[in-house]
Amino acid sequence: MKKKPVKSPPKWADRFLAWYCNPKLLEQIQGDVHELYHWRIKEKGESKARRSFIWDVLRLFKWSNIKRSNKSQNRNNMGIFKNYFKIGLRNLWKQRMPSAINIIGLSLAIGCSIVAFKFVEYNYVKDDFHENKDDLFLVTHWEELESNKGRNGGTDNQLVGEILKSVPGIKASTRYNYRQPEVRYGNKTKYEAALFVDEAFMDMFSFDLLYGNPNTLYNEGEIIIDESTSISLFGDANPVGEKVDLKIRENWKTFTIGAVYRDKPNNSSIQINMLVNYVHYEQEFRDRATWNTNFFIQREDGVEPASLLSAMDQLLPVYNKNNEEYAITYFELEPLSTMANNSYEMMNGVGSGPNMAPIITLSAIGVFMLILSTLNYVNISLAMIMKRLKEIGIRKVIGSKRKQLVTQFLIENFLLCSFSMFLGALLAHSFFLPGFNEIAGGDFKLDLWSHLNFWYFLIGLLLFITLASGLYPAVVASSYKPISILRKATQKSGRRWLSNIFLTFQMILAMITVVTAIMFVHTNRVNESMDWGYDQYNKLVMGIPGEVYLDAYRDVLEAEPNIARYAGTRSNIGQDLNGVQFKNGEVKSYAELFQVGRNYPELLGLSLVAGRMFDPSLESDLDRKLVVNESFLEQYQLEFNADGIQILQDSVEYTIIGVVEDYHYMDPGQKIRGAALKAIPANEFTSYLVEMNEGNIFDQRDKLQSQLQELVEEKTVYVGIQELIFEGFYEEMKGIRNIMLFTASVSILLAAMGLYGLVSINVSSQIKDFGIRKVLGASGMNLTSTVVKKFRFVLLFAILIGCPVAVLLVDMLINDIYAYAPNIGAGPLSIAVLILLLVTFFTLNLQIRRVKRMNPAQTLRTE
Template identity: 25%
Template sequence: MFRNYFKIAVRNLWKNKGYAFINIVGLSVAFCVSVFLFLTAYFQLTFDDFHVDRDRIFQTYFFSNDPEKAGKTANMPLPLTPALKSEFPEIEGITRFVNGSEVVEYKGKFFDKNIKFADADFLKIFTFPLLKGNKEIALNDLSSIVLSENTAKDIFGTEDPIGKQLQLGLDENRKQYIVTGVLKDFPENSTIKFDMFTRTENLGNYANEKDHWDSYSHNVYLKLSPKTDKATFEKRLKPFVQKYFANNVASLKKRGAKPDEKGDLYALRLQNLANVHFDTEVSGSSGAPIALVYALMGIAIFILMIACINFINLNVARSFIRAREVGVRKSMGALKNQLFFQIWGEAAVICFLGFLSGVILAMLLLPTFNATFQSKLTLSYILQPDKVALLLGVFVLVTFFAGGYPAWQMSKFNAVEVLKGKVTMKKPGFLRNSLIIAQFTLSGLLICSTIIAVQQVEHLRNQPLGFQKEQVISIPVGNKVNSRQALQRMRNKLEGDPGILGITGSGVNLGFGLDRSTSRSVIGFTFKEKEISTDWLQVDYDYLKTLNIKLLSGREFNPSYPSDTLDRVIITESMAKMIGEKDPVGKFFQTDSAGVKHQIIGLVPDFNLYSSKAEKKPITMYLSGSGGLPYIFVRVTPQSLKISMDKLKAVWEEVAPESEFKGSFVDENTNSWYKEEERLSQVFSLASGIAIILSCLGLFAVALIVIEQRTKEIGVRKVLGASIANLVFVLSQDFVKLVLVAILISSPLAWFLMQKWLDNYPYRIEISPLVFVIVGVGAILVAVVTVSFQSIKAALMNPVKSLKSE
């Protein structure tokens, strides 16, 4: 029986290749896009899931209920970790975590590597398998260093690295380490990325900072015992905060701060590891916003729904044509359930072919998708048993609902009426109208969201950053050369060059350059009984000149003033407001009880140092006579951008031949600040384009039904003198009404959702009503054109044939 069903299904599909082709193409595209979007969402949602007991791993952060604005920071003082470990036995493991980079030397070869500083408990907290060495003792010694698998291969090749000696650093900062372990490379969906690990005590400033509770410099992760929950432990931390941070609490009280809903003015709290990747306020993560991840999943469901609606409509369109076939089968003794399974079986074949084509299409297009959206997806994510079961479940649901309804409708035909030629399709009911409205509502929602997202990205791109990003070239120095020597040599080489307008150095890049790295230093201290937090930015002479940052008062750093390298700083307006000084030039402040007093010599407007999406942060610039300057900025004339880049490359090969030239333009680097928004707009554009195409296919199917129903009416109208334009209007007006209803639903929904999204940005656009007008008019035009294709074809028919058709 099933073999017979299959044969008949294949014959019918082959006979109606056009319908089969439209269905298979629509379903395959929907399946393919849905696979990509679900893979992207799955990749994001499973960040750090590979860690065993991840639900017991937390990042610490400070909460301060400041009367002006409550704040959170994950920067911790160095003595915090030892104190927590000694006073709280419920902590199973705790580690400090500091980012860094260093040049590594082995047998005369040099390598630039990303180095992390951590404590011995790090390997007990996180699940990074140790391929070589002993996890219990790998980081016990201060001279120990643990490498990633790839780093070990880069440095040692096929040699066994265990016990080998490495030199890290240059000149007076040079240290020797012994390799005690090799870690398996971290997965792509890991928040913590590394080349090597060594102990926190090896930090250059550790001896000076290890006892300072008012110097915040790094992150802390801890793992609680199985019997301790987060809420209980946070309550236990309250006396600890009162003991070590009494000054912070007292300062907030004096400023009129009130306890929050948990009764805290100043608190040490825990953030689940699962939330670290998505958090921008506490962790400073650059990961995709969680709202974007859920939006991707919603879009995937929308696309599948539209494809299913098309499938139903196209099969209903065919049911009128196949009415006589159903009548003959019933008269020959076919039962209702047999007809149902026969027709549903055809739908299952189409679904299977669409599903199979979609998976093949996904496999073929995955590299292109990864390149376009800068992703690193792999189909191995969906080859796991639970994911395969989910995909099969989706296939079964789509087959059941999209194929079951038309099969049920056709199996109900009355055989006698059909054979007499009296069967007629009922007027479109609530379900069919609802399906059309649903299609265009989803399409309208996606198109409106796309336009608004593109406008917001453009707004961010044009947002004043507080410095002139054009005509500035950023050069990462790397770890193989002395950055100060390289900067001075470049100044000497380029002195007097008319194409060079300024040259300086900085501790922080602007945007992401070709080295794809950045760093941030935040200093927290108490000033006039007020908690101050400022970005601590090391710069060199001519920093303001090179970036065209306006000096509001005071002066820039000057080689004529030797004390500028000791205790002088330049601050931004936000920093001046934070310390409560309207005219801060000449004023002093101290970052810790044992530190030097810094004198403010200049005031500049606020500028974006790390992001164009967040509010401009307070910045304090300082000059150092000894600290490294990992980035060199060069301002060039606008007439010689390409020539200047080539010239700088040639000069760099002279002054630092051992370091690769990775120069890039700052205006291109700062585009990375809104890459997630650009990716969102690209995804919306792709989804809305596919949605509108699939919706038009569905509307095309409904138009077939209507025209089949109204063939005689069309003939009568034409005989009575109706023009083609009149006929198109009559046949299109019902569809236009449905599209109008869809626009009336999708427009306020899109406005509400995108308002919520835009509320995340301090610099945002205001949504214009014109967006919804344009989308509405466009949707109506698309609907009219789609319906007109079949309407004109019907209107051109010989009216005699139309009148004989029934």
């Protein structure tokens, strides 16, 4: 006969009691409620017994029965953590070689990441230091252009006045126009950047006052300058009260220096340079009905941008009725914080958006370095676990939990990463940032005490590298069973394969960076030797300071025997751009339009493809005639014929009389698009292009500049060398090349250190095997093959995978930075493979020599 099943109380209630009850009271309380439950089943039935059991569990949930943490236990935990730190420091000291490799690798990666962070932050975080930044806006608008819809950051000056009169909620406002007038102080005359602004400018924007009165702009006869302008004009002296003359258009005006402000921060789009009351701009441009100006407003507290925009849009019907050609569709307020980053999508914007090429490059470098160093760490940590198995096994036998072992390893990793963080910041401050400033012309520095974003970055980076590099080795180390450890039955093959995969990935990254560096060197050489499309040698460019000097300059050029010939121009090829819209049927797009003298194309050395050049003897060539490049015909889908072809520009019909080969009107960093040359008369020249006889071009420039300076005592004479106009571009590319060479060197170093550490640990773990083999007569070659064969597939896979991946990634990067870049051929890949092989064999040879020189008696003396 079957026994009846024993009735049990509700499981969830019983578990809830076990969860909250103090362990010291649990057995007694649980026994009592279970005894009551079984008595109630007999007396009152199962249903009522279950309800009563639940009520008893809930009724007993009170303070005296709830389990609580023990203060002594907390103190004991603190002691445990102190012990973890002590053990961690001892282990780091005991394992000096792998610890040093990890610290060096991580510190190099952190230093590179800090440089990348500073550069990316500089490009993206703009104008965040102004106290009123959340209330400041640039007034922009959308307008219907002839070819498309566009956004404009400039506002009609008359419309600005209407906005200020009609729109409520504006607390303060300022107009903002940039000019570069001549500045005269004593015997010094130079061009300086000047901004014409309204009186409220310094109240709206936050800059640091050095000397003088912050309310200077309220006095029309006083100006504000920044620290750099003060030093360039007055040296280190306090210039407040000094007089300077400014030439605004054609009139000289005298101003008093009223205040000096500290130079704007690197991330400021709003400039100071030299601030002049806007009333002087209005006086000099009163002959114009109106003009465009950047217009900033500061909203009143609690006013929403939508209400401001609604009030502004109500002014448009009247404005558009009188300005049909430049009709405005609607207004848009651009916040100060995003103004610079969005400036690329508007005309007349303020500030400049980020250049993505260097941002991508430096970010990729930082990420690559972190990945390499992290893989180094993981690899070496996995190998080091094999040397600490006895420690792990003993600690598990005496009662250590897995969580405690993971905590121990993570604390050791945190200590190592913290020291690496300190060393990386030191490297960035002392070497990387100064070197980057030298290459890129920046002014980046570590401002630890006043840079909250940087602290967020450092803390986040520390937590990331601590977990990324230490969590997996800690989990692996804590997963071994003590029985397997003490029997020496642990399986190493899986870990070895994982280490080899990590090492292979390191080698692939090193391969990619080496190919990148080689391609940057090669591309720089290709660009430097590139044909510009004209003869740039033995030519000087000089600006004419005013129409009154046109004849005097020409007389000097005529009298100078070293000058072979010269030509006048308003647009010097290589220095000036003037994009205008041309139209051929339905095809509309922008091309460059250069206004030049009739003999300019021949003097420059442009190569004629079809038609003819301008004829200096034909006055008719001054009447709407163009000489275009080959890209112009392709861009507008034209075919040249000898009779000339027509094209429209602003409803004016031009005739194309000649076609020349494409030429670089700007540096090789920009693709050549359509360009047209238009002949102008001599009275419109603003500069001369001069071809010199053979000789030292620098001496010729200095001589000619001194002759012209005698004619123009109160102005600065400019004479430039045509073949040096792209020098800035080449210097910038050399800087990027140097950064890539440094990155490749560091990545090779990290890969070599990772390989060295891994081979060293593997050799150490098998040192007795090598000793036995040496005693049994193994040759040096045999021992060498034993060491090498474990890593031969790592190197082979790194080359086979790294080559195609490098071609794909490097080609994308090179073509994103350079407009004209050569393809990656077998040469760069072969050089990269050779470098990788040499570094690998050198690294392995260090350990091979150690194996060959070891004394077997010392390795076999103790077990």
